[in-house]
Amino acid sequence: MKILHICYSDGRFGAGIAAMRLVKAQRSWGIDASMFVVLKYTDYPYVYRVSKFKELYIKFCYEISSIIIRKLNRSTNPIPHSINLFGGNLLKQINKFDCDLVNLHFINSEMMSIRDVSKIKKPIVWTLHDSWAFCGAEHYQNGMDDDAYIKEYKPNPYKGFNINRWVLNRKKRYWKNNQFYIITPSQWETACAEKSNLFYNNKSATIHNCLDTDIFKPIDQQGAREILNLEKDKRYILFGAIGGIANTIKGGSLLIEALQIFAEKYDKTNVELLIFGASQRTDYQNFNMPVHFLGRVSDEITMSLIYNSANVMLVPSRMDNLPQTATEPTSCGIPIVCFNVGGLTDIVEHQKTGYIANRFDVTDFAKGIDWVLNKADTKLISKQAREKALTDYDRTKCVDSYSKVYHEVLQ
Numbered sequence: 001m002k003i004l005h006i007c008y009s010d011g012r013f014g015a016g017i018a019a020m021r022l023v024k025a026q027r028s029w030g031i032d033a034s035m036f037v038v039l040k041y042t043d044y045p046y047v048y049r050v051s052k053f054k055e056l057y058i059k060f061c062y063e064i065s066s067i068i069i070r071k072l073n074r075s076t077n078p079i080p081h082s083i084n085l086f087g088g089n090l091l092k093q094i095n096k097f098d099c100d101l102v103n104l105h106f107i108n109s110e111m112m113s114i115r116d117v118s119k120i121k122k123p124i125v126w127t128l129h130d131s132w133a134f135c136g137a138e139h140y141q142n143g144m145d146d147d148a149y150i151k152e153y154k155p156n157p158y159k160g161f162n163i164n165r166w167v168l169n170r171k172k173r174y175w176k177n178n179q180f181y182i183i184t185p186s187q188w189e190t191a192c193a194e195k196s197n198l199f200y201n202n203k204s205a206t207i208h209n210c211l212d213t214d215i216f217k218p219i220d221q222q223g224a225r226e227i228l229n230l231e232k233d234k235r236y237i238l239f240g241a242i243g244g245i246a247n248t249i250k251g252g253s254l255l256i257e258a259l260q261i262f263a264e265k266y267d268k269t270n271v272e273l274l275i276f277g278a279s280q281r282t283d284y285q286n287f288n289m290p291v292h293f294l295g296r297v298s299d300e301i302t303m304s305l306i307y308n309s310a311n312v313m314l315v316p317s318r319m320d321n322l323p324q325t326a327t328e329p330t331s332c333g334i335p336i337v338c339f340n341v342g343g344l345t346d347i348v349e350h351q352k353t354g355y356i357a358n359r360f361d362v363t364d365f366a367k368g369i370d371w372v373l374n375k376a377d378t379k380l381i382s383k384q385a386r387e388k389a390l391t392d393y394d395r396t397k398c399v400d401s402y403s404k405v406y407h408e409v410l411q
Contacts, residue, residue: 001406002100003031003032003099004033004036005105006035006104006107006112007019007036007104008107009038009039010042011041012039015105016037017324018105018129018324019035019106021210022209022210022402023046025395029399031399031403033046036049036094036097037049038055038088054090062110065082065084065086069081069082069083073161075163077141078248079248079319081137081139085113087111088111090111090116100122100123101123102125103126104124104125104180105129108132114170123409123410125180125183128182128183129321131319134193134199135149136149136153136168137166141192142319153168171198172198180199182204182205183205183402183405184205186342187343188345189322189343190204190205190206207398207405208398212395213393213394216332217304217333224306225309228294228305230274236272236273236274236309237312238275238276238306238307238310239255239315240275241277241278242277242296244277244293246278250320251316251318254316254362257362258314264288266374267370267374272291274309276294276295276306277296278293279294279296304328307334308334310334312337312369313335314369317344318360319342320342321342322347323344327393330354330386333386337357337369338357339356339358339359339360347392349384354372354385355368
């Protein structure tokens with residue numbers, strides 16, 4: 001069985017990292033899996049990239065589509081939007097690949113157009129790393145009118161051009177004769193896809209993203225801190241996102257409010273905030289506690305050290321599917337504090353592997369930080385978190401689940 005995975009990149013971004021981990025796991029278990037990308041960060045020979053000319057063309061198309069979105073988008077949803085109007089002219093190349101099945105991942109940033117997806121000749125399995133495939137132009141619902149995509153953005157929720165309805169109608173037009181097998185990493189995302197007007201009649205399954213639990217594992221906290229040159233007597237609370245606190249999807253503004261409340265109401269003795277994904281203090285706010293910026297981190301071993309040096313991982317996302325910034329620390333035995341949104345409840349069990357705060361309730365989020373630092377049995381939480389990761393993100397289980405889907409599609 002030959003599988004071609006298609007994703008914008010093979011690393012550095014959430015979907016690309018998840019897709020690359022899946023490909024490596026499948027190859028380890030004897031599946032002939034390869035990958036086709038625009039941006040290649042690894043040196044694996046089974047990862048194929050577009051030509052330099054096509055890469056530049058795709059980036060040019062993305063800039064044009066970004067201008068169109070800025071000019072026409074009247075949505076109040078601050079989360080990124082994609083129209084996939086132009087595509088990278090990759091259809092002929094994809095259809096020439098020697099494969100039995102195509103597994104789509106993140107195909108935005110004008111890698112593929114909506115029309116091109118409908119012209120792929122091989123059976124398609126689509127792994128959804130966000131909600132774009134069944135929504136309009138938005139990559140996630142905004143946390144307020146989350147059923148707008150079900151209502152096909154009717155009536156127009158804002159004045160002016162309804163970019164979400166326009167993109168959704170294009171998907172309905174071009175994909176009406178396609179049958180995708182939808183895979184999502186979380187039960188929440190599966191439920192959302194099944195309620196959509198695009199995929200309600202398509203088969204779907206929930207398969208968690210896999211992890212190398214031999215890399216993301218509990219290690220001695222003091223040793224990890226020594227390697228990272230962190231102080232041994234601090235209580236470190238950790239937050240990470242590309243762009244740091246400025247990242248809207250990852251809830252940077254909610255984090256600011258929650259930490260200000262925590263600093264005012266609870267014991268902040270020796271508490272310091274660690275931030276990875278940003279190296280500058282451009283969005284620094286006065287949290288009434290020290291802040292340590294770790295910069296952007298690309299290798300998994302360093303990330304494991306960072307997680308293991310922390311007392312708690314903060315994931316204040318406004319919306320998320322199955323973020324690596326929650327699964328990875330869970331595998332390291334680090335408790336998570338998050339909001340009750342998206343697929344985070346697939347990862348965190350309330351007061352068992354972390355703390356789930358009420359949706360966007362920053363006061364409850366601050367309470368969760370205090371609970372982990374000052375009240376919880378952290379040894380028990382760490383043990384339970386590790387056990388959950390070994391069960392849910394096991395690579396053998398993931399590969400087997402995907403193989404069953406592939407065989408069903410190819411029958």
